[in-house]
Amino acid sequence: MGKDITEIFGENVFSEKEMKARLPKNVYRTLMDTINNGSQLDMTTADIVANTIKEWAIEKGATHYTHWFQPLTGSTAEKHDSFIAPAQGGMAITEFSGKSLVKGEPDASSFPSGGLRQTSSARGYTAWDPTSNCFVKEGSLYIPTVFLSYTGETLDKKTPLLRSMDALSKVAVEFLKLFGNENVTRVVSTVGAEQEYFLIDKKMYDQREDLILTGRTLFGAKPPKGQELDDQYFANLKPRIAKYMAELDEELWKLGIYSKTKHNEVAPAQHEMAPIFTTSNLGTDQNELAMETMEKVALRHGLVCLLHEKPFEGVNGSGKHNNWSMMTNDGQNLLDPGDTPIENLQFLTILCALIKGIDEYSDLMRISAASAGNDHRLGADEAPPAIVSMFLGEELDAVLKAIEDDSVYKTQSRAFEIGVNALPSFPKDSTDRNRTSPFAFTGNRFEFRMVGSSDNIACPNALLNTIVAEELSQFTEILKPFKNTENFDTEVKKLMKKVLKEHRRIIFNGDGYSLEWIREAEKRGLPNYPSTVDCMPHYIDEKNMRIFRKFKIYTKNELQARTEVLLETYSKTIRIEARTMIEMARKQLLPATLGYVHELCNAIDIKNKVGLSSYTEQKMSSKLNDLCDAFYDSIDNLESLVNEACEIKEILIQSEFFHDRVLAEMERMRTTADTIERIMPSSHWPIPDYSAMIYNV
Ligand code: ADP
Ligand code: MG
Numbered sequence: 001m002g003k004d005i006t007e008i009f010g011e012n013v014f015s016e017k018e019m020k021a022r023l024p025k026n027v028y029r030t031l032m033d034t035i036n037n038g039s040q041l042d043m044t045t046a047d048i049v050a051n052t053i054k055e056w057a058i059e060k061g062a063t064h065y066t067h068w069f070q071p072l073t074g075s076t077a078e079k080h081d082s083f084i085a086p087a088q089g090g091m092a093i094t095e096f097s098g099k100s101l102v103k104g105e106p107d108a109s110s111f112p113s114g115g116l117r118q119t120s121s122a123r124g125y126t127a128w129d130p131t132s133n134c135f136v137k138e139g140s141l142y143i144p145t146v147f148l149s150y151t152g153e154t155l156d157k158k159t160p161l162l163r164s165m166d167a168l169s170k171v172a173v174e175f176l177k178l179f180g181n182e183n184v185t186r187v188v189s190t191v192g193a194e195q196e197y198f199l200i201d202k203k204m205y206d207q208r209e210d211l212i213l214t215g216r217t218l219f220g221a222k223p224p225k226g227q228e229l230d231d232q233y234f235a236n237l238k239p240r241i242a243k244y245m246a247e248l249d250e251e252l253w254k255l256g257i258y259s260k261t262k263h264n265e266v267a268p269a270q271h272e273m274a275p276i277f278t279t280s281n282l283g284t285d286q287n288e289l290a291m292e293t294m295e296k297v298a299l300r301h302g303l304v305c306l307l308h309e310k311p312f313e314g315v316n317g318s319g320k321h322n323n324w325s326m327m328t329n330d331g332q333n334l335l336d337p338g339d340t341p342i343e344n345l346q347f348l349t350i351l352c353a354l355i356k357g358i359d360e361y362s363d364l365m366r367i368s369a370a371s372a373g374n375d376h377r378l379g380a381d382e383a384p385p386a387i388v389s390m391f392l393g394e395e396l397d398a399v400l401k402a403i404e405d406d407s408v409y410k411t412q413s414r415a416f417e418i419g420v421n422a423l424p425s426f427p428k429d430s431t432d433r434n435r436t437s438p439f440a441f442t443g444n445r446f447e448f449r450m451v452g453s454s455d456n457i458a459c460p461n462a463l464l465n466t467i468v469a470e471e472l473s474q475f476t477e478i479l480k481p482f483k484n485t486e487n488f489d490t491e492v493k494k495l496m497k498k499v500l501k502e503h504r505r506i507i508f509n510g511d512g513y514s515l516e517w518i519r520e521a522e523k524r525g526l527p528n529y530p531s532t533v534d535c536m537p538h539y540i541d542e543k544n545m546r547i548f549r550k551f552k553i554y555t556k557n558e559l560q561a562r563t564e565v566l567l568e569t570y571s572k573t574i575r576i577e578a579r580t581m582i583e584m585a586r587k588q589l590l591p592a593t594l595g596y597v598h599e600l601c602n603a604i605d606i607k608n609k610v611g612l613s614s615y616t617e618q619k620m621s622s623k624l625n626d627l628c629d630a631f632y633d634s635i636d637n638l639e640s641l642v643n644e645a646c647e648i649k650e651i652l653i654q655s656e657f658f659h660d661r662v663l664a665e666m667e668r669m670r671t672t673a674d675t676i677e678r679i680m681p682s683s684h685w686p687i688p689d690y691s692a693m694i695y696n697v
Contacts, residue, residue, distance in 0.1 A: 003250065005253055008250065008253050008254050009253045009254070009256065010253070010254070010255075010256040011254050012060060012135050012136045012137065012254045012255055012256070013133045013134070013135045013255060013256035014053055014056055014057075014133055014134040014135065014136075015133060015256060016032075018056060019031060019032075019052075022052045022055075022056060023048065023049065023052055024048065027045055027048050027049065030042075030045050031045065031049055031130065034130050035130050035131055036186070037186075038131075038166070041102070041130065043098050043099070043102075044098075045098070046098025046099070046101055046102050047097060047098035048098075049098065049101065050096045050097055050098045050100065050101040051096065053096070053101065053134055053141065054083060054094065054095075054096035054141070057134075057136050057141035058083070058094065060136040061136065061139060062083075062136045062139055062140055062141045063082050063083060063084075063139055063140075064080040064081060064082045064083065064139060064140040064141065065080070065081060065083065065096060065100070065140060065141040065142075065143060066078040066079055066080045066081070066140050066141070066142055066143065067079070067104035067106065067126040067128075067143050067145040068142045068143060068144055068145060069106075069126050069144075069145045069146065069147040069156050069158070070147070070156050070157045070158050070284075070288065070456060070458065071111040071112070071147055071155060071156050071157075072111065072112045072113070072114070072155065072156065072157065072562065072565045073111060073112060074454070074456065074569070076288050076292070077106075077111070077147075078140075078142070079104075079106055080140050081100075083095060083096050101128055101143060102127065102128045103125055103126070103127055103128070104125060104126040104127075104145065105123060105124075105125050105126075106124060106125075106126060106147075107123070107124075108123060108124025108147070108149070108155065111124070111147075111155060112565045112568070112569070113149065113155050113561060113565070114560065114561025114562060114563070114564035114565040114568075115561055115564060116149055116153045116155065116557060116558065116561045123149075123150045124147060124148060124149050124150065124155055125147075125148055125150065126145035126146065126147050126148075127145055127146050127148065128143055128144070128145055129144045129145055129146050129158065129162065129281070131162070131279070131281050131282070132144035132281055132282050132285045133256060133282070135255055135256065135289075137255070144158075144285050145158075146158045146159045146162065147159070153555070153557065153558055153561075154554075154558055157284075157456045157458035157459060157462075158281070158284065158285075158458055160458070160459070160462040160553050160554060161280060161281060161284060161458040161459075161461055161462040161465075162281060163462070163551070163552060163553050164189075164461070164462040164463075164465035164466045164469070164551065164553055165188060165189055165279075165280060165281060165465055167465065167466065167469045167551035167552070167553065168187060168189055168326070168465040168466075168468060168469040168472075169186050169187045169188065170469075171469045171472045171473045171476065172184075172187035172326060172328075172334070172468075172469070172472055173185060173186065173187055174473075174476050175472040175473075175475060175476045176328065176334075176346070177483070178476065178479050178480065178483050178488075179345065179346040179349075181328070181330075181332075181346075183330060184328045184329060184330055184332075185329055186328070186329040187326050187327065187328050187329070187334070188279045188280070188281075188326070188327050188329075189279070189280040189324065189325070189326050189327075189461060189464070189465050190277045190278065190279060190280065190283070190324070190325050190326065190327050190333075190445075191277055191278070191279075191280045191283035191284070191322060191323060191324055191457060191461055192274065192275060192276065192277030192278075192283070192323040192445075193274075193275070193283060193287045193320050193321070193322055193323070193451075193457050194261075194272055194273075194274040194320065194321040194323070195272065195273050195274070195287065195290060195291065195294070195320055195453065196265055196270060196271070196272045196318035196319055196320065196453050197270070197271055197272070197273070197294055197305050197306065197307055197318060197453060198267070198269050198270050198271070198305070198306040198311050198312070198318065198694075199241065199244065199269055199271060199298060199303045199304070199305055199306075199697055200269055200303065200304055200306065200693050200694065200696075200697060201302065201303060201304075201693075201696055201697055202298075202299065202302050202303055202304050203302070204688040204692055204693045204696065205304040207687055207688050208687050208688060208693075209580060209583065209584050209588075210577075210580050210581070210584060211304075211306070211311070213576060213580045214308075214573075214576055214577045214580055215306060215307070215308035215311065215373070215454075216306075216308045216310055216311045216312075216373070216376075216577075217311060217312055217313070217690075217693075218577055218580060218581045218584070218666070218670065219581070219584065219589065219670055219673045219674065219677070219687070220312065220313065220674065220677070220689065220690045220693075221674040221675075221677040221678050221689065221690065222313065222314040222674075222690060223314075223689070223690040223691040223694070223695070224691070225268075225691075225695075226267075226268070226314050226315050227266050227267050227268065227315050227316060230266070232264050232265065232266055232267060232268050232270070233263075233264065233265060233266045234263050234264060235264045236264075237264065238697065240301065240303075240697055241264075241271065241697060243301065244297060244298065244301045244303060245262045245271070245273075247297050247300070247301070248262075248273065248293065248294060248297045249262070251293050251296075251297055252273075252275070252289075252290060252293055255286075255289055255293070256286075257275050257286045257289065257290055258275050258276035258278070259273055259274075259275050259290075260274055260275055260276045261273070261274040262274075265316070265318075266315075266316045266382075267312070267315035267316040267317075267694070268315065268694040268695055269693070269694040269695070269697055270315070270316060270318065273290065273294070275287075275290065277323060277325075277445075279327075280324075280457075280458075280461040280465070283457065283461075284456065284457050284458045284461065287320075287456075287457050288456065291307055291454070294307070295307070303697065306318075307453050307454040308373050308453070308454060309371070309373035309374045309376060309377045309452040309453050309454060310373060310376035310377055310380075312690060312693070312694060314690075315694070316382045317376060317377040317380070317382065317453070318377075318452075318453030319374075319377060319449060319450070319451060319452060319453055320451040320452065320453050320455060320457065321447050321448070321449050321451070322447070322448040322449075322451045322457055322460050322461065323442070323445045323446070323447050323448075324445060324446050324447075324448060324461065324464055325444065325445040325446070326350075326468075333444055333445075334346075334347070334350055335347070335350065335351075335441075335444050335445050335446065336444040337396075337444070345489065345492060348399070348400075348403070348496065349475060349492055349495070349496065350472070351392075351396070351400075351441075352400075352475075352495070352496045352499045352500065353468060353471035353472050353475055353499075354390075354446065354468065354471070355390060355499060355500070355503050355504075355506060355507065356471050356499045356502070356503045357467040357468055357470065357471040358388065358390055358439055358467070358506055359502075359503040359505065359506035360467075360503075360543070361463070361467045361470075361543075361544065361547075362388035362389075362506065362526065362527060363388075363527055363529070363535060363538040363541070363544070364463045364466075364467065364538075364539075364544055365388045365438075365439070365448070365450065365460070365463065365464070365467075366386060366388055366450070366527070366529050366535045367463070367535050367536060367538065367539050368450075368451070368459045368460035368462075368463045368464075369448075369450035369451050369452060369455065369460060370532040370535050370536060370566065371452055371454075371455065371532060371566075371569070371570070371573075372532060372569070372570045372573040372574055372577075373452055373454060373573070374450075374451075374452030374455065374532075375530075375531050375532055377452065378450060378530070382513075384436060384437060384438035384449045384450050384512055385436075385438070385512050385513065385517065385518070385528075386528055386529055386530045386531075386535075387438075387512075387517070387518065387521045387526055387527070387528045388438050388439060388450070388506070388526070388527075389437060389438060389439065389506055389507065389508040389512065389521065389526065390437065390439045390440070390441070390446075390506050390507050390508070391434040391437030391439070391440040391441060391507075391508065391509055392441045392507060392509070393434075393441055393509070394509070396441060397507065397509060400496075400500055400507075403493065403496050403497060403500065404496075404497055404500040404501060404504070406497075434509060434512070435449075436511050436512030436513050437449070437508070437509075437512050438450045438512065448460060448464065462553065466547055466548065466551055466553050467547070469547075469551055470547045470550070470551070475495065478491075478495055479491060479492065479495065505524040505525065505526060506526065508520075508521070531659055532566070532567075532570050532655070532659075533567070533570065533652070533655045533656050533658075533659045536563055536566055536567055536570075536652075536655075537563070537652060539559060539562070539563045540556070540559050540560060540563060544559075545559065564651055567651045567652060567654075567655045568651060568655075570655050570658070570659075571645070571651070571654050571655045571658045574658040574659070574662055574663055574666075575642060575645070575646070575658065575662075577666065578638055578641075578642045578662050578665075578666055579642065581638065581666055581669060581670070582635055582638055582639055582642075584687070585631065585635045585669065585673065586635060588686040588687060589631075589673055589676070589686065589687075590628065590631060590632065590635070592680070592684055592685065592686045593624055593627070593628055593631070593676050593680060593684075594628060595684070596624065596680060596681070596684045597621050597624050597625050597628065600617045600620055600621035600624075601617075601621055603617045604617045604618060604621065620679065623679065624676065624679060624680075627672060627675060627676050627679075628676075630672050631669070631672045631673060631676065634665065634668055634669040634672055635669065637665055637669075638662070638665045638666060638669055641661050641662050641665050642662060644657070644661075645657045645658050645661070645662055677689065
């Protein structure tokens, strides 16, 4: 501990520094051109790069290499091959060719594809993504790749993200030229994903089949104390947690992840790690790595890291705040309001593009955060609601209002009007915050708060990039004829006014948790999709298909496949949860309760014999006995509902059935079980309770 960060940072990454130091100059330059501009790498260069990476990796203790990819399963995938090759005389040498670096052919038949890949042509291939760094971990060289079917359809989460980054860059470069940025050649989207998680003691975890199989507690009465005192948020770190976090930081730094911020979160046993932002592509890989590292490091401390969106009822669940912006190759953050007029006009136009985009495609943003786990968060009274809206803060909102009404915007010291060279400087600190908004401007970026803690962030960022690309391309079309004319500012203003008039409804600065907002949003005509099954069918709405086609993000087939995979995963998740409940109920909870009733009945017998009152035992046993009957029926009911659901062939109808019927019965069953738990003595309750789990680290 107490190591020098600068010494360990990135030590397991084949970074630009390593490339420069180890590769011949011309090879380094060719590779950098591939990384920065997407040019194709020829095989001779690839061979040299591969050999150099191999030597570096072996120095770091690697014996194997693996193409690392992000299939539609929700986790990452890897298959390891050693560098070994036979040599004369029964000897071995190490070998790693450019071909092995650039392309892999995993047997893809067991990955979800939503019917894209028939099992008869089950081959898929992985292709090196040189824009993300290779790294060494646990004796293997990891090569970030994308995963495609043999016919070129995407089977992973990264490809659409990369496509969207390209699309956005092209459009944004053109757009920026209108504002005099002739030298910008590339725009990248950036992300800083604040990651929330729970830590509980491994001994408790091991006793809970629900946590082991589903990642969340399916039973459990609320503890007497939850988060109502707000005494957990930013609270001082307990020694065990502090040690965990220190080791986590070190591991992340070694992997080249700029782990920056750590603190306790709102719920007991809940914490957060935030890295410094980077490109969406690298940020996605790093977030996947961070989640994996969190889980691994926890085990070394006798802890288990829970990344599920809602491990515990009654206290906050976990999200992942997706901080998003765009950065030009000349270092401009496009969402920085800045303090020169020209840049501000540019900023305000981009802001309007976002307002229009989020309003027109709010369904896509909701979809990007849809999962069975996250449904427990969105719409509950903690996280952002399922309704997508935007928060801009008082000052920006007033500026836009002035534009809309043709009025003069006044700050204390100067007046602001579009085209007038006096501008307010926007507050960049966190004084102006609205934690209830799903999509909030936070000074120099937008923070999309709907994403679930276990989600891969590729999807939200891919959709956001696509939406913004669409709006910026529309704006460019409209404004292009006025480029370099004296009417330009007026035309920009006209465009902004129109956009604000039509899309102001998406802006909401009030309390996103309140019931009034739900009613107000309905009046404004904003969609409200409380669950995954409500929003998913809109993925392939024609308006959405149009932009995916336009920017070549998804074909209709790919999108249909993804919708299917998501709904299937949803159904399977609930099926597993229901079956876990049934098993725990039959094998643990019901027998324990019946056993206790039996004990009480024996006690009643004995007490009666010696003439003592058995008032308490009678009351308790009769109450518990009734609850057992209800519990028993509920178990049977749930089982037949699950069986009925499994008979349904049509995917959407099946997932709706899981949502409307199975989930509802699960909730009923849980209520009964939790009522029983409150009556039962701890000595007889077969699984650790909430207090034990969330207050015992
Ligand atoms: P808070 O919890 O107050 O929102 P944090 O510091 O925990 O703030 O997280 C803010 C996140 O936003 C960090 O990951 C930070 O790197 C990221 N961020 C800052 N600027 C940008 C940007 N331009 N683009 C993307 N992410 C950014
Ligand atoms: Mg935040």
